[in-house]
Amino acid sequence: MTASVFDLTRGDGPLVISMPHCGTELSPGLAERLTPEALTLSDTDWHIPRLYDFAGKLGATLLSARFSRYVVDLNRPPDGKSLYPGQATTGLCPDTLFDGRPLYRDGQAPGAAEIADRVETHWRPYHDALEAELARVKARHGFALLYDAHSIRSHMPRLFDGRLPDLNLGTARGTSADPALIARIRSVMETAATAEGLSCVTDGRFVGGHITRHYGRPAEGVHAFQMELAQDRYMDEDGPPFAYRSDRADRLRRVLTPLLESLAGWRP
Incomplete structure (x- = not known):
């Protein structure tokens, strides 16, 4: 396991929080191959570890990527x-940014061999660590809870129409967690979001990516969720330096805190 590609803080509770897109490091030589637009790392899930820095108090295990999704997603x-x-x-x-512009300079995109190498050196260690942590907390508690934390710009016409809801909960269309747990978390999210004047949806445009779909196996005692947040609710999303905005983030955290408290406090 190559610890240098991720940061891991172990907790003693059943909740594991994965942050696979918060990394900003680039592998050696990659920066010279990227377009000027790509070098801003605009598609990063900016400040996600800071936004969820309260989760350690809930006994959560925190796993965060150090390298950019431009290396491997x-x-x-x-x-x-x-x-x-x-x-x-x-x-x-x-090989493209979210908005469709090229990520690489002409002729610099990776071939099959380089992609395979990135999977082995970056993708595999992160997933080995995630699988190991889920197994560890499941052995201790009899079950495991996985929360995959993401964010994206609120307007991205190539990916979705109009403005994205503020909170987008994904459950792989109801298959990645126990139905009663999904109903519980959805209810907490909707109640807290309404109180803060924020919008939310479950299994909308983002139903959960590979992590939610692959690890969410409720019949085996592993329950997984993905949360995609609209970035303008906690940061300046339109361009560098992509500053964190506490005045916005505090409002969003008043929804995320009871949601994670409810998740961490659930027992089968």
């Missing part, structure tokens, strides 16, 4: 199969 299957057939998306080792 940890929320895609290793064979690169599309998770949203027929819809615009980005791949395992993306």
Whole structure:
């Protein structure tokens, strides 16, 4: 296991929080191959560890990527199969930005051998660690809870129409967690979001990526959720330096805190 590609803080509770797209490091030599637009790392899930920094007090285990999704997307299957057939998306080792502009300079995109190497050196260690942590907390508690934390710009016409809801809960269309737990978490989210004047949806445009779909096995005692947040609710999303905005984030955290408290406090 190559610890340098991720950061891990172990907790003693049943909740594991995965943050696969918060990384900003680039592998050696990659920066010189990227377009000027790509070098801003605009598609990063900015500030996600800071936004969820309260989760450690809930006994959660925190696993966060150090490297950019431009190296390899940890929320895609290793064979690169599309998770949203027929819809615009980005791949395992993306060659375009979310808005469709090229990620690489002409002739600099990775070939099959380089992609396979990135899977082994970056994708595999993260997933080995995630699987090991889920197994550890399941052995201790008899079950495991996985929360996959994401964010994206609130307007992205290539990926979705109009403005994205503020909170987008994904449950792989009701299959990645116990139905009663899904109903519980959805209710907490909707109540807290309404109180804060925020919008929310369950299994809308984002139903959960590879992590939610692969690890969410309620029959085996592993219950998984994905949360996609609209970035303008906690940061300046339109361009560098993509600053964190506490005045916005505090409002969002007043929804995320009871949601994670409810999740961490659930027992089968």
